Amino acid sequence: MSEEKTNQQWGGRFNEPTDAFVARFTASVQFDQRMYKQDIRGSVAHAKMLTKVGVLTEAECADILKGLSEIESDIESGNFEWSIALEDVHMNIEAALTKKIGITGKKLHTGRSRNDQVATDIRLYVRDEIDNILAEITRLQLGIVGLARQEADTVMPGFTHLQTAQPVTFGHHLMAWFEMLSRDYERFIDCRKRVNILPLGAAALAGTTYPIDRHMTTELLGFTAPTENSLDSVSDRDFAIEFCAASSILMMHMTRYSEELVMWASAQFNFINLPDRFCTGSSIMPQKKNPDVPELVRGKSGRVYGHLMSLLTLMKSQPLAYNKDNQEDKEPLFDAIDTVKGCLRAFADMVPAIEAKHDNMREAALRGFSTATDLADYVVRKGIPFRDAHEIVGKAVAYGIEQSKDLGEMSLEELQQFSGQIGDDVFEVLTLDGSVSARDHIGGTAPNQVRQACDRAEKMLQERN
Ligand code: ARG
Numbered sequence: 001m002s003e004e005k006t007n008q009q010w011g012g013r014f015n016e017p018t019d020a021f022v023a024r025f026t027a028s029v030q031f032d033q034r035m036y037k038q039d040i041r042g043s044v045a046h047a048k049m050l051t052k053v054g055v056l057t058e059a060e061c062a063d064i065l066k067g068l069s070e071i072e073s074d075i076e077s078g079n080f081e082w083s084i085a086l087e088d089v090h091m092n093i094e095a096a097l098t099k100k101i102g103i104t105g106k107k108l109h110t111g112r113s114r115n116d117q118v119a120t121d122i123r124l125y126v127r128d129e130i131d132n133i134l135a136e137i138t139r140l141q142l143g144i145v146g147l148a149r150q151e152a153d154t155v156m157p158g159f160t161h162l163q164t165a166q167p168v169t170f171g172h173h174l175m176a177w178f179e180m181l182s183r184d185y186e187r188f189i190d191c192r193k194r195v196n197i198l199p200l201g202a203a204a205l206a207g208t209t210y211p212i213d214r215h216m217t218t219e220l221l222g223f224t225a226p227t228e229n230s231l232d233s234v235s236d237r238d239f240a241i242e243f244c245a246a247s248s249i250l251m252m253h254m255t256r257y258s259e260e261l262v263m264w265a266s267a268q269f270n271f272i273n274l275p276d277r278f279c280t281g282s283s284i285m286p287q288k289k290n291p292d293v294p295e296l297v298r299g300k301s302g303r304v305y306g307h308l309m310s311l312l313t314l315m316k317s318q319p320l321a322y323n324k325d326n327q328e329d330k331e332p333l334f335d336a337i338d339t340v341k342g343c344l345r346a347f348a349d350m351v352p353a354i355e356a357k358h359d360n361m362r363e364a365a366l367r368g369f370s371t372a373t374d375l376a377d378y379v380v381r382k383g384i385p386f387r388d389a390h391e392i393v394g395k396a397v398a399y400g401i402e403q404s405k406d407l408g409e410m411s412l413e414e415l416q417q418f419s420g421q422i423g424d425d426v427f428e429v430l431t432l433d434g435s436v437s438a439r440d441h442i443g444g445t446a447p448n449q450v451r452q453a454c455d456r457a458e459k460m461l462q463e464r465n
Pocket of ligand 1: 028032087088114115118324326327328
């Protein structure tokens with residue numbers, strides 16, 4: 001990146017060039033160059049609009065569009081020299097345009113300021129990335145439904161307090177993840193609505209004296225409406241905060257999936273196998289296979305929460321309208337975008353490859369008295385009040401712990417010690433499959449319900465596109 005000292009864009013008022021360190025300190029081109037496509041798209045729309053309202057001639061517009069399109073190719077093929085002295089992506093591209101097409105290049109900035117320009121670029125950028133994130137959430141959700149359908153009958157222990165509570169199906173557990181992601185999806189859709197408003201035309205802060213047509217640029221750039229207030233237009237970054245908030249909640253969910261995968265892949269749980277390609281080994285302990293992907297996703301949540309805090313703090317107490325503080329919005333925002341996309345991609349690739357260890361899951365559910373509630377419900381059906389039933393089953397469990405026997409492994413005589421109401425039909429409810437199948441209502445864990453939930457989920461995903 002070139003660093004020659006200059007302040008050619010505003011040199012008229014200044015008696016000396018910008019200090020070299022200050023030029024670097026105040027520049028943003030190192031990181032905002034990634035918005036070059038959005039910057040060019042915005043400029044194309046602005047030029048077309050200026051032409052329609054008579055500020056530029058058709059010939060000038062044609063030159064500008066041709067120049068901008070060449071610049072885009074130059075950047076893409078690595079033939080563009082970014083300059084720190086030109087501060088940001090906007091002035092780099094504008095200077096390159098003038099270099100290419102001469103004086104007409106200098107007319108592009110008529111009726112516009114970098115303040116509305118940058119606000120437009122970021123909105124375009126975030127909008128594009130929200131669309132990528134939405135597609136990636138959908139891909140992950142498709143993987144989850146696929147696995148859930150495959151595991152609809154697989155019994156595992158369900159936990160509360162991380163203690164075995166009641167048997168559930170693995171498919172049901174996975175569909176809980178699906179639901180969290182559906183809400184994340186909606187949060188991004190909702191955020192997108194407020195991102196998709198066009199600030200261009202606000203100029204520096206007060207609007208412009210040129211007869212601009214903001215509805216035309218709104219339409220050309222695919223926004224739903226122009227912003228209502230020029231001061232707000234150039235200073236508002238709450239859409240970026242909202243994006244980071246939606247991203248933080250998504251990441252919080254991802255840490256929950258990650259934590260469960262890490263536990264399940266441990267020798268102690270041994271519920272799943274993560275394929276080798278998603279794991280790494282240890283340089284010293286030959287037996288190790290580490291679930292790095294979920295661990296890293298769990299760890300990366302910190303960045304995104306941090307970026308949300310950065311942006312909230314960045315905006316705090318800022319007086320209207322634009323302040324240079326706002327240049328600090330980009331790095332947190334970009335890193336949040338990269339992190340969320342990376343984590344979603346890793347999960348969308350990995351989830352369909354998770355292998356459930358059915359026998360171990362079932363064994364764990366059997367060992368933890370997970371059908372105790374079923375026994376209590378059974379005794380209640382025989383006419384005993386629930387609180388007394390709770391007591392009866394509590395005693396049976398204490399006996400089971402002493403004898404190292406699960407409820408389903410006790411004889412009828414053993415069970416009858418605790419209540420004379422228990423008959424030999426009790427064994428139907430004490431089996432794991434009987435227990436899960438009995439929870440056969442919408443939202444319940446019965447395999448039949450999981451399959452219906454998968455049907456609804458797949459239909460919903462299809463309708464998204
Ligand atoms: N690089 C600046 C930013 O990221 C662009 C706007 C600067 N405007 C100004 N008047 N200094 O916010």
